[in-house]
Amino acid sequence: MNSGKATIHDISKALNIDSSTVSRALNNSPRVSSKTKAKILTKAAELGYQRNSLASNLRTNKTNTIGVIVPRISRSFFSSVISGIEETAYKNGYNVIICQSLEDVNREKKIMDNLLSNRVDGVLISISMQTSSYEHLKPFRNHGAPIVFYDRPCNFEGCTSVSIDDFEASFKATEHLISNGCKNIVHFGGPQNIALYKNRKKGYLAALEKYGLEINEIFCFENELSENDGVIMAKEILKMKNVDGIYAANDTSAISALQYLKSKDVKIPEDIAIVGFNNDPISSVIEPSLTTINQPDFEMGRMATNALIDQIKDTSLSVRPIVLKSELIVRSSSKVMP
Amino acid sequence: MNSGKATIHDISKALNIDSSTVSRALNNSPRVSSKTKAKILTKAAELGYQRNSLASNLRTNKTNTIGVIVPRISRSFFSSVISGIEETAYKNGYNVIICQSLEDVNREKKIMDNLLSNRVDGVLISISMQTSSYEHLKPFRNHGAPIVFYDRPCNFEGCTSVSIDDFEASFKATEHLISNGCKNIVHFGGPQNIALYKNRKKGYLAALEKYGLEINEIFCFENELSENDGVIMAKEILKMKNVDGIYAANDTSAISALQYLKSKDVKIPEDIAIVGFNNDPISSVIEPSLTTINQPDFEMGRMATNALIDQIKDTSLSVRPIVLKSELIVRSSSKVMP
DNA sequence: AATGAAAATACAATCGATTGTATTTATTAG
DNA sequence: CTAATAAATACAATCGATTGTATTTTCATT
Numbered sequence: 001m002n003s004g005k006a007t008i009h010d011i012s013k014a015l016n017i018d019s020s021t022v023s024r025a026l027n028n029s030p031r032v033s034s035k036t037k038a039k040i041l042t043k044a045a046e047l048g049y050q051r052n053s054l055a056s057n058l059r060t061n062k063t064n065t066i067g068v069i070v071p072r073i074s075r076s077f078f079s080s081v082i083s084g085i086e087e088t089a090y091k092n093g094y095n096v097i098i099c100q101s102l103e104d105v106n107r108e109k110k111i112m113d114n115l116l117s118n119r120v121d122g123v124l125i126s127i128s129m130q131t132s133s134y135e136h137l138k139p140f141r142n143h144g145a146p147i148v149f150y151d152r153p154c155n156f157e158g159c160t161s162v163s164i165d166d167f168e169a170s171f172k173a174t175e176h177l178i179s180n181g182c183k184n185i186v187h188f189g190g191p192q193n194i195a196l197y198k199n200r201k202k203g204y205l206a207a208l209e210k211y212g213l214e215i216n217e218i219f220c221f222e223n224e225l226s227e228n229d230g231v232i233m234a235k236e237i238l239k240m241k242n243v244d245g246i247y248a249a250n251d252t253s254a255i256s257a258l259q260y261l262k263s264k265d266v267k268i269p270e271d272i273a274i275v276g277f278n279n280d281p282i283s284s285v286i287e288p289s290l291t292t293i294n295q296p297d298f299e300m301g302r303m304a305t306n307a308l309i310d311q312i313k314d315t316s317l318s319v320r321p322i323v324l325k326s327e328l329i330v331r332s333s334s335k336v337m338p
Numbered sequence: 339m340n341s342g343k344a345t346i347h348d349i350s351k352a353l354n355i356d357s358s359t360v361s362r363a364l365n366n367s368p369r370v371s372s373k374t375k376a377k378i379l380t381k382a383a384e385l386g387y388q389r390n391s392l393a394s395n396l397r398t399n400k401t402n403t404i405g406v407i408v409p410r411i412s413r414s415f416f417s418s419v420i421s422g423i424e425e426t427a428y429k430n431g432y433n434v435i436i437c438q439s440l441e442d443v444n445r446e447k448k449i450m451d452n453l454l455s456n457r458v459d460g461v462l463i464s465i466s467m468q469t470s471s472y473e474h475l476k477p478f479r480n481h482g483a484p485i486v487f488y489d490r491p492c493n494f495e496g497c498t499s500v501s502i503d504d505f506e507a508s509f510k511a512t513e514h515l516i517s518n519g520c521k522n523i524v525h526f527g528g529p530q531n532i533a534l535y536k537n538r539k540k541g542y543l544a545a546l547e548k549y550g551l552e553i554n555e556i557f558c559f560e561n562e563l564s565e566n567d568g569v570i571m572a573k574e575i576l577k578m579k580n581v582d583g584i585y586a587a588n589d590t591s592a593i594s595a596l597q598y599l600k601s602k603d604v605k606i607p608e609d610i611a612i613v614g615f616n617n618d619p620i621s622s623v624i625e626p627s628l629t630t631i632n633q634p635d636f637e638m639g640r641m642a643t644n645a646l647i648d649q650i651k652d653t654s655l656s657v658r659p660i661v662l663k664s665e666l667i668v669r670s671s672s673k674v675m676p
Numbered sequence: 677a678a679t680g681a682a683a684a685t686a687c688a689a690t691c692g693a694t695t696g697t698a699t700t701t702a703t704t705a706g
Numbered sequence: 707c708t709a710a711t712a713a714a715t716a717c718a719a720t721c722g723a724t725t726g727t728a729t730t731t732t733c734a735t736t
Binding site for chain 1: 388391393395396434436438451457619624625
């Protein structure tokens with residue numbers, strides 16, 4: 001049929017109407033009479049016209065696009081956050097570009113570069129586990145594009161963070177194990193350069209302290225909490241002999257540890273009770289089902305997006321951290337059934 | 339510090355060198371002496387210059403970007419496919435825009451429009467369950483941008499599809515149930531406007547026929563195979579009394595049915611054996627573990643991306659479907675333990 | 677030192693849409 | 707019917723980078 005490369009100039013020529021009028025008509029400007037608008041829209045459809053956003057965005061210096069950086073989309077928690085982000089973004093006329101850092105800081109850097117050169121209007125980011133410096137975020141601020149952190153809060157210039165109170169959630173989780181009789185609780189912790197994991201560890205330690213339990217550095221693991229890490233830590237625990245509780249900073253590691261321990265005939269929760277974090281779908285399916293912390297994932301995506309859009313619209317907006325509620329879901333892995 | 343809005347013209351003025359030379363220097367063209375290149379790169383860094391891809395892409399009429407449409411990123415199968423896509427794309431210098439249709443054809447349309455107006459160089463798509471017409475894909479072909487289907491193959495003009503042999507996989511799955519003694523096997527099927535689900539049903543029917551089992555239309559369910567659908571179908575099955583096998587076209591529905599049946603004290607696999615499709619992570623964790631079909635997800639993403647990039651580079655390329663191998667993973671839900 | 681080729685750089689148009697200003701056309705009032 | 711105003715449309719510059727062509731500079735050669 002047609003070459004499919006129609007521009008406003010093609011419409012302009014075909015109708016002998018100036019391209020500025022065509023542009024205004026396509027944007028439904030009141031400066032164009034409804035008669036000419038109709039003519040132009042008809043011709044546009046006829047030629048299969050499709051606006052060229054590149055040109056438009058270049059001229060207006062706005063892309064109506066939000067960049068989202070997520071460590072890994074396959075994590076259930078993150079994909080729910082993304083759903084919340086997309087819903088809110090689309091509702092406000094923004095498009096979303098989703099990028100995975102895969103917990104790799106170099107990849108994160110490249111992504112930031114790319115989003116910047118594509119001139120996204122703002123960025124939602126959950127930093128990678130490797131990220132300890134924020135240098136690569138600065139060019140963004142210099143361009144005046146706002147950044148909002150979600151899930152993993154960051155103390156970076158005037159940027160908002162949207163997260164739960166990790167200290168408190170962690171404290172509750174540990175307290176729960178203690179009140180169920182655990183005396184020797186290990187902690188599966190994440191990289192301590194990430195405030196989130198630092199706060200989770202602090203909450204764990206605070207609970208031990210409150211209940212007068214001994215704090216043992218050897219009980220504090222620190223790694224990326226992958227499935228494999230879970231198995232490695234489970235093996236270590238078996239060597240320790242006296243461990244009777246695990247508080248893991250994510251479900252991934254808690255679940256693989258649980259499976260490993262079960263395969264070694266460790267009774268859960270009788271011998272070792274386990275609490276995870278995130279409420280992954282698997283946590284409710286595995287046997288015994290896993291006690292864990294549920295976060296308002298979808299809501300977190302919505303809040304973060306709203307905060308970002310507010311800042312895009314008014315860059316002078318002052319910002320403060322947004323803290324959402326989390327809840328402890330008690331299941332079989334931490335509770336002796338009656 | 340600086341305003342962060344540096345363009346090649348700012349560099350050009352600062353050094354009194356024409357912007358065309360600056361552009362060439364930044365692109366490492368041999369037409370610029372290494373001495374000037376050095377000066378320009380230094381000044382660029384100093385000014386915090388960041389290329390404006392909008393301008394560049396507008397001029398060159400190329401975005402080096404691939405659009406990916408996925409029904410739902412939270413499905414493990416799809417997030418693995420995406421990993422394969424990203425790896426291959428980045429390796430070849432392409433960026434990736436990931437979009438979720440959420441199985442909604444209207445959303446799919448909007449996404450296609452958006453990708454087109456952003457002039458992506460090509461699209462990888464797994465159509466939504468609601469998609470039955472390909473009208474909304476045509477503008478793309480008219481613009482000369484290639485489309486490659488993955489997972490859910492489509493017969494659309496000169497477009498490649500990358501998938502497994504769904505008929506064969508389905509046949510094997512059903513045959514497996516039959517050889518384990520099942521006589522009354524129901525099928526959890528997806529929308530029949532999708533070739534993938536049609537082929538899975540055909541494979542199921544073919545196996546029944548080969549082994550002389552009665553084909554019963556009431557045994558063939560058809561819906562979107564959600565978690566909820568799984569429960570609804572499980573309830574129906576209990577009413578039927580005589581069902582002794584389920585072959586589900588995805589794990590999601592198989593798993594929720596399994597859980598429901600278990601809660602009703604149905605013995606699996608003794609009373610009812612179950613086979614799913616996709617090898618979701620949960621399938622190996624649930625008890626009894628679920629027999630399922632594993633697809634080469636990551637590989638599928640890689641193959642589809644390579645095919646797309648080949649076509650972007652040479653639009654005249656003739657195309658043919660790419661079929662990958664799948665495998666039946668036998669677990670406890672279909673096999674009586676010795 | 678003059679010549680010519682090669683190397684380096686400058687000029688200018690272009691991609692497609694937007695937008696402030698100017699001009700034309702239509703409408704209303706006196 | 708004309709002047710004044712409003713409505714509709716046209717003109718032209720612009721966003722930032724790219725690229726074919728033209729011009730200048732450099733350098734080797736005679």
